Amino acid sequence: MTQAPFFSTMMHAPMTVAMIARHGMRIHSRSRVITCRPGGDEVATFAEVYQGAARLAQALGRLGVGVGDRVATLCWNHRWHLEAYLAVPSMGAVLHTLNLRLHPEQLAYVIRHAEDRVLIVDAELLSLLAPVAEALAGVEHLVVVGGDGEVPALGAATHRYEALLAGEQPVFPEVALAETWGAAMCYTTGTTGHPKGVVYSHKTIFVHTLASMARDTFGIGQDDRILLLPPMFHANAWGLPYTAWFAGADLILPGPHLKATDIRGLVERYRPTFTAMVPTLINDLLALHRESPLDLSSLRVIVSGGSAVAPALIERVRDTWGVPVLQGWGMTETSPLCALSVPPRDATPEEEIHWRSLAGRPVPGMQVRIADEADLPLPEDGRTVGQLQLRGPWVTGGYYRHEGESPLTADGWLRTGDLGTIDERGYVRIVDRLKDVIKSGGEWISSVDLEAALLRLPGVAEAAVIAVPDPRWEERPLAVVRLEDPSATPDIPAWREALRKQVASFWVPEYWAVVDDLPKTSVGKVDKKALRAMRDSGRLPIAEVRNRRDADAPARR
């Protein structure tokens, strides 16, 4: 027989961000973008935002921005950031979202590394640029959003956003885009070495956006009102700006107002149906609710991710507000949606928390496997632990201008650096970051699982587990906890007894540190690198607590 490919008759209509932009404007022109501002919220329709985006594209074109040029943003979540999300890729340029929580030297590095030509920056964030003025040598234009104070001289030509757009026609310039072109780029906030750049193409953003609209993923529809708390400078805020726009959902953008009390105001004013936040913020909202009741009943779901969500927290949210927590597993390298903890359809109410506390099952289009150190696939039996590896249409295959080792296996799967299991129904459980797992007496202790157990102890508000060197067992876990009531005195022996009922006895820590605050990374995760530095420099108040019976053999099961 023929044994030769047989090609389709389908047209080559590229899948682009411009199509997303036009669809939202055309079909959902009356949907709203609400930006929280101290003087009163700014409410714009999709039609108005699209016009703003078109004017921005015209203005950038006038400044000389063309196909392939990088336009950076250093902005909070607001309407004008969204205009850049739509305008920059639609004109064939590349949107580079700068993480405003990067250390100045990292910020300087990524601006230089991406060769950003234009930088759109919030007036209140200009101060972040002063220390990196040298890195701005290649930036030709600085566009300042908001504010009316003096703009410090930073080398580049400086423009006010509103003034720059004022004379422009609200019509997008016609550009014939290829779907393989870069549309947006993000740098990972790696804990070692320089940040690494991931460049999304038009096609991968388009397909990721469609996947996020599926009923059993985020299921975003025109009736949604999305409170967008994940920063638009981090992994495209779960891709939600594009998903909301394509689906016609309202976007509620908090600007820099991200404290629990700010969120209370936004929830009361706009009754959002959907939001996403890191577990820390969920904890803050629960604390706020204890002070004065907070009504979150308008939410159909709270997506949480960034770090593992403890079952206790999922239970508390359900019991407090009746809202399900949907855990998302993803990363800058995966656009970022990879897996979601949607329970299977035959899950019983009793099993609900179990399923929701997993990293979840791959969303349609993503493939996940576990592999050993030679990258050979391991059994998916729910018990075997291996490194999680990924493949799919919106997964990166490498990093921009990166000379280090490829993140791909020889057979084309992305190594995630996460250790986990996959069960027979395809659900992923993250055991630990490869670099955070604790090796004790030849066995693994999952810092993630131990942290979840610690959070179930009475009085514990936050917990992190890192390793301490141990002459006998190689490593032992150190539990670092923050108390709900800072003035309380913890009964660690009682906690240890309680832990024994939850985890293998060799997991129960002898080393404890009670702290007032846990260091956080730029995206709100507990910063274990900082914690380890504190440990090494003696800045953690470590107590050693042993019960009589484990005097002999702490690490034996």
Next chain:
Amino acid sequence: MTQAPFFSTMMHAPMTVAMIARHGMRIHSRSRVITCRPGGDEVATFAEVYQGAARLAQALGRLGVGVGDRVATLCWNHRWHLEAYLAVPSMGAVLHTLNLRLHPEQLAYVIRHAEDRVLIVDAELLSLLAPVAEALAGVEHLVVVGGDGEVPALGAATHRYEALLAGEQPVFPEVALAETWGAAMCYTTGTTGHPKGVVYSHKTIFVHTLASMARDTFGIGQDDRILLLPPMFHANAWGLPYTAWFAGADLILPGPHLKATDIRGLVERYRPTFTAMVPTLINDLLALHRESPLDLSSLRVIVSGGSAVAPALIERVRDTWGVPVLQGWGMTETSPLCALSVPPRDATPEEEIHWRSLAGRPVPGMQVRIADEADLPLPEDGRTVGQLQLRGPWVTGGYYRHEGESPLTADGWLRTGDLGTIDERGYVRIVDRLKDVIKSGGEWISSVDLEAALLRLPGVAEAAVIAVPDPRWEERPLAVVRLEDPSATPDIPAWREALRKQVASFWVPEYWAVVDDLPKTSVGKVDKKALRAMRDSGRLPIAEVRNRRDADAPARR
């Protein structure tokens, strides 16, 4: 600045039917495929169907089927047809679904034109092959599903489906697929000339499937149970076999049992949540309900398409069962999902029927415009009528081995042959098929709209409008109607009075024919070509009815 494309870092993970197949098996292994059979329904899990598909792929490989080979099916909707949907594209071959309602000469034409090498056929449909035995010369293998009678000698080697698969391993052969390869093909049932072949690629099926899962399109999820009435041999049954599989929804497959009474049984046994059917069948179900109550309350929606759904029918379904009708506009050339009549989010209950009776708004990814005879875009004001033209990732750009005129405009849009309007919110209204519209006194009369008005008349069960030549007005409409009660005597003058309240007076027909039956095409639409032939050969009982006041000027408004 650079003005050069900047490429993404994303991996090249092709989007394929094999990924859909694997995802459904892996994540939704317990979802069910139910096939209606006289002796008792056959229930299989996705895991079992996937194993069947893998065995089929192994067996076809053993018969010599390789990359690019066409494997045809001549089957009703059932488990084994679904196995072919999964197996054939996943092995790099091309699934060619034969429309069992084609005329024998068309069937012979498409088998030869596609160069089908293997033909999978239902035992009860073997009789369709006898008249086309000559066309089977290129078919090397005939695989017969079901039945146990003699198989007539048709030239090809003959196999029984079960026996062919019996010894095979339930493991898919590894094939490195490219997403641009053909995966499936369908021939349009064009009313003129030979049928024309559309070849879908892996990528277009994949993206179309994702789009069909979006909450505001079909919104298929794991909790759905889909009663699959649209034939799998026609435009991939709205793509629902793939959508259900990717989402983990149960599929209820009726086999050849498509009468209203069969559907009653399936609905009672399986309580489907989702179905799709042509308007004619909705009418049949309403008639059945009048005889003996039918409970369709398990349905969250009835998708209807194929021909325009009259507002009266949408109202009747809502009033009878409380189920919304979602009108779908699509065609073989568009995979087929193009637009859906989802009301906008701010629609009032009073407006609901208005929005649902439109062809709808383009689904995310589809672009629709109206153009004049020179293919120049026309205003989208809800009034201007033009030919509807399409662009999008799952729209065909031509036909397989077709030497006629390209269906694309010079700027790359597909001409649909439908006349319509687009309103300022992007909603499409189909005015008529270009070839069905009636030109009367220099004005257009929409056969579609006039048929909808006729269906509101008391006692009218079905209606079709075609043109009759008129010496004075060029063309006048002829109303062909079937009565609910065949023994009744219609009061046409009263109907004409009633019509005057619904449509412009020059639309009101003077020519009427009351018939016992309307001719239908292979996909259940009224066959206007056959009606015109009946008109021309004097086989329609045409009465001319004029009220006194229009004796002078029937076509003046």
